[in-house]
Amino acid sequence: MASPEDISREDVGSWLEGGRRDDAAGSAGRLGLPETGPGSLARLGRRVVALLVDWAVATLIAYLVTTPASFAELNSWVTLGVFALENVLLVSTAGFTIGHRLLGMQVRTLGAPEGMANGFARGAVRTLLLCLVIPAVVWDRDGRGLHDRAAGTVLVRR
Numbered sequence: 001m002a003s004p005e006d007i008s009r010e011d012v013g014s015w016l017e018g019g020r021r022d023d024a025a026g027s028a029g030r031l032g033l034p035e036t037g038p039g040s041l042a043r044l045g046r047r048v049v050a051l052l053v054d055w056a057v058a059t060l061i062a063y064l065v066t067t068p069a070s071f072a073e074l075n076s077w078v079t080l081g082v083f084a085l086e087n088v089l090l091v092s093t094a095g096f097t098i099g100h101r102l103l104g105m106q107v108r109t110l111g112a113p114e115g116m117a118n119g120f121a122r123g124a125v126r127t128l129l130l131c132l133v134i135p136a137v138v139w140d141r142d143g144r145g146l147h148d149r150a151a152g153t154v155l156v157r158r
Contacts, residue, residue, distance in 0.1 A: 031110065031142055031154060039114075041143050042105045042155045050099030057098050058083035084131050092123030096158075104158045107148075118153060126151035 034040045062079040063071065090097045095106045095118055107126070109118050118126075129135040129147035136145045148154055 033156065038157055040157050042157055046103045046105055050103045050105060053099030053102055054086060054097045055083060058086060080131060084127050087127040087130060088123045091126060092118055092120045105155055106158050107153050107155055110152055110154055122151045122153055126153055
C-alpha cells in the first residue's frame with residue numbers, strides 16, 4: 001500500500017482542472033482546433049456575455065414590436081421567439097449572432113473551411129436546443145454544449 005508521501009497531486013488530478021485527461025492534446029486537439037488564439041474554443045465568460053447581449057437585443061425588439069405599456073407586460077414568449085429568429089438567421093448565414101460578433105466569436109461547422117456558412121438545418125437544430133436551455137448548459141468533455149454537438153458546430157474565437 002502506498003504511503004501518503006508517495007502520492008502526488010498529478011496522480012489524482014483535481015476537480016478544478018476537470019480531472020485527468022486521457023489525451024495530451026486536450027479538447028482542442030481532439031477537435032482539430034488551436035489551443036489558444038483565433039480559432040480556439042470560446043471560453044465560458046465570453047459565451048455568457050454574448051448570450052446576455054443577444055437576449056437584451058431580443059427583449060428590446062420584442063418590446064418595440066409588441067408595444068406593451070411596461071416591461072412587466074412584455075410576453076416572454078415573444079422575446080424567446082425574437083431570440084430564436086435572430087439565432088437561426090444569423091448563425092445559419094453569417095456564423096454569428098450580434099453578441100458573438102461583439103465579443104469576437106463565431107459558430108463554425110466542425111471540419112468545414114473557415115468562412116463557410118453553417119446552413120439552415122444546423123442553425124435550426126442549434127437554436128432549438130439552445131432555446132430549450134438544458135442542452136446548452138450540459139457540456140461534453142471538449143467543452144461544447146450539447147446544442148453545438150448535435151448541430152456539428154463549435155463556437156470559436158475570431
